[in-house]
Amino acid sequence: MxxxxxxxxxxxxxxxxxxxxxxxxxxxxxxxxxxxxxxxxxxxxxxxxxxxxxxxxxxxxxxxxxxxxxxxxxxxxxxxxxxxxxxxxxxxxxxxxxxxxxxxxxxxxxxxxxxxxxxxxxxxxxxxxxxxxxYDYVPGILAGTLAARQAGAAVRALDIGYFATGPLWRGISQGTRTTMRDGLTLPSPTWRGHRLVEERTASRVHTFSLGGRRKSAFLVSGTEVLFLPSDFPALADITVYNGWFPTLSRPLTLISSAVNTLTGLPGGHRLADALTFPLTLGPAGGPDATERARTRSYVVAVASTGAPGGAPLAEVHLEGPSAYxxxxxxxxxxxxxxxxxxxxxxxxxxxVEAFGLETLQAACAEMGLAAV
The missing domain is CATH 3.40.50.720 (NAD(P)-binding Rossmann-like Domain)
Structure with a gap:
């Protein structure tokens, strides 16, 4: 054999x-x-x-x-x-x-x-x-790779946003809700000035254009900042954002600030847990096939020179099945x-290093994750 x-x-x-x-x-x-x-x-x-x-x-x-x-x-x-x-x-x-x-x-x-x-x-x-x-974090790495390649030699920055469509709060698992709550107290690595820097989760909000609409997303961690720099040495900045709940992005920056302040105080963890407990509320377990069919994943990567107010060099939008x-x-x-x-x-x-870009892109397309 x-x-x-x-x-x-x-x-x-x-x-x-x-x-x-x-x-x-x-x-x-x-x-x-x-x-x-x-x-x-x-x-x-x-x-x-x-x-x-x-x-x-x-x-x-x-x-x-x-x-x-x-x-x-x-x-x-x-x-x-x-x-x-x-x-x-x-x-x-x-x-x-x-x-x-x-x-x-x-x-x-x-x-x-x-x-x-x-x-x-x-x-x-x-x-x-x-x-x-x-879903964490293959779509963002694929979108970021495609955007950086399209942008060419001038690319210096990537902003990557994770979004979703459909009745999302019922379409995410109890574990995801708990992870999101706990993540507010953990730092988010970003690639800043050609090196890894830890920033407070949700400390910044970025706005992306999706289908002609502007949607906000808050700063999170992502393995894009670990794997993409070796493929694109010219990239000085890579930042990952979560826009699952665009209207909550800016309130979450305030909650994140309060939670991180509380956890540094004696007994503050209990207060922080109480403050963020509503974020965990929802159905137990995970979404069934019917619920998953009602939600779609959406990832966007924007490549730029990194200059404030500069126009994007390239954008890649990928849409696919439910995150789960x-x-x-x-x-x-x-x-x-x-x-x-x-x-x-x-x-x-x-x-990308494991399978090659063309193989990975083709496999994702077969799963329903493709450019829009």
Whole structure:
């Protein structure tokens, strides 16, 4: 047998919401992943519902427990977060085993740490490591790459905005709402003056033009600031914004300022939690297929010279399925593409370096994420 025929996809977190979407996408592609997790009964039941998939019980907090089930050329897909708390042993196991790695994190600090800790080892073992390979942040990296290429040698700055359409508050998961609330107290890395700088989340608001309408978005973190500078050395500034709720962008700058002030005071965390609690209100779990069909993702990248008031050099607008549906499809496609792979880029890399721009763009278009 070839190495590809021997290699497997291991899915960690299949019993959860995002993991279930990845599993469904893998099955639609004809893949038969091995389900991994700590709950033997839940794994067995899920495996049985899908024609008797193989499944293994692992302790994701212990790299040795995972490594027993990993071989070089395997693909380890994980949706188990929060990644700052639970993700490092999983990434370590993949890097040591030479198994390719894909995760669904939106935590940019975690991605930076994964690179610092495991990039060198992954290059030695031939592992391709793709953190944050979902709606966070593949669409922005794709749009930013296309915009920077269109802008040419004059490009110095990229502003990237994430938007959505439809009844969004009911169309996002409880986990996303909680992550958004918690993110207000975490710094957002930006690429400023050719170096990484941490700014207060929601400390700035930027306005984008979408379909002839102006929509506001607030400053957030994104792995665009980690992966795009190496592809475009002339870029001095890269900033990522979230415009899911345009009318809340400016109020959130005030809330962010208040929350960050409170957390620096004795007992301030409790007050900050109370102030931001309304942001977590909404349906439990995640949106079902009907709700996901009612929302669309939209990402825009604007390339410019960086001069105040200057006209854009290029703009790229991408529209696609719900953020959750898109994440499931992206992770499944990447897993299927990497299984058994022994050549090409290795280490902690971005989506363009891993697959090439044309391949990535074509795959996204097949998923419904395309230029508008």
């Amino acid at each position: 070839t190495s590809e025929e021997n290699s497997r996809i291991l899915l960690l977190g299949a019993t959860g919401y995002t993991g279930g979407l990845v599993l469904a996408a893998l099955l639609r592609r004809g893949a038969r992943p091995v389900l991994a997790g700590r709950n033997a009964a839940a794994l067995a039941a899920l495996a049985g519902r899908h024609g008797g998939l193989d499944h293994v019980v692992v302790d994701a907090t212990r790299p040795a427990s995972l490594r027993r089930h990993l071989r070089r050329g395997d693909v380890l897909v994980t949706t188990v977060g929060p990644f700052e708390r639970l993700g490092y042993p999983v990434a370590e196991a993949a890097a040591e085993a030479g198994a390719h790695y894909i995760d669904s994190t939106g935590e940019v600090g975690f991605v930076r740490a994964v690179h610092d800790r495991y990039d060198e080892r992954a290059r030695e073992t031939g592992a391709v490591m793709l953190p944050a390979f979902g 549906s898109l994440t499931g499809e992206l992770m499944a496609w990447a897993a299927e593409s990497l299984v058994g792979r022994s050549k090409g880029a290795a280490g902690v890399v971005g989506p």
